[in-house]
Amino acid sequence: MTLIGCPAVLGEMADGAVQGIECQKLEARLHLSPTLLREALASAVAEADRPGSTIVLAFGMCSHAVLGLKTKHATLVVPKVDDCIAMFLGSNAAFEAESAKARGTYYVAGAYLDECDTIFSDHEALIEKRGLERADKMMRLLLEGYSRIAIIDLGRRALGPSLTKVMDFAKRFNLAVEPVQGTTRIVDALVTGEWGDDFVVAPPGHELTLADFRPEFFSGGAKR
Numbered sequence: 001m002t003l004i005g006c007p008a009v010l011g012e013m014a015d016g017a018v019q020g021i022e023c024q025k026l027e028a029r030l031h032l033s034p035t036l037l038r039e040a041l042a043s044a045v046a047e048a049d050r051p052g053s054t055i056v057l058a059f060g061m062c063s064h065a066v067l068g069l070k071t072k073h074a075t076l077v078v079p080k081v082d083d084c085i086a087m088f089l090g091s092n093a094a095f096e097a098e099s100a101k102a103r104g105t106y107y108v109a110g111a112y113l114d115e116c117d118t119i120f121s122d123h124e125a126l127i128e129k130r131g132l133e134r135a136d137k138m139m140r141l142l143l144e145g146y147s148r149i150a151i152i153d154l155g156r157r158a159l160g161p162s163l164t165k166v167m168d169f170a171k172r173f174n175l176a177v178e179p180v181q182g183t184t185r186i187v188d189a190l191v192t193g194e195w196g197d198d199f200v201v202a203p204p205g206h207e208l209t210l211a212d213f214r215p216e217f218f219s220g221g222a223k224r
Helices: 028-032 034-048 084-089 092-099 110-115 119-130 132-142 161-172 185-192
Strands: 002-005 022-025 054-058 075-079 105-109 148-153 176-181 199-202
Touching (some): 002 034, 028 034, 054 185, 075 185, 084 148, 105 110, 161 176
Parallel strands (some): 002 054, 054 075, 148 176
16 A cells, blocks of 8 residues: 655654555645646656555545546545545534634644644744734735634644644734644544545546545535
């Protein structure tokens, strides 16, 4: 089995979970461009595509970046979620239910904070480039419509200094901070092979489409 993932997901795996597994980490910054992420995924999948093998993607749809991927020889396995936040909450439905609780929520988790570009790192970059006053003004515009920061607790990483950064940022921009209970169920299943209804398991030659991830949109079950 080959596991291809982003740092936000790989960083939440249990100690030793990937031992003995061929694992490739793609740069977190690729998420800034769905096109570049799609190209990187396609390249990584093609490289790992061998007869009788299984390729597992530690990604969700990620702005549709996984759509269009297919293999010639390997089975391709992908969590049936929109992104890593839905993965950490357990499903797209769980994400939608959590989002309905408060207007404008920015979600973070331990590895996501440590490994990926966030509004916090964006603010720091703006300060360096524009100065504190202009950086704050620009960030307030970007945060218009947001009311809280939700910290997803997966029980595996202590936030430490990252939590201090979040709290300081929230106070500066008048945002509430709330803990949200997450789950490692899908993260763990990536490597245990328990690929049930939460996963797309695509045989060789099957091209991933939106219908694989959101079948309700094509079966008359979508909300109107």
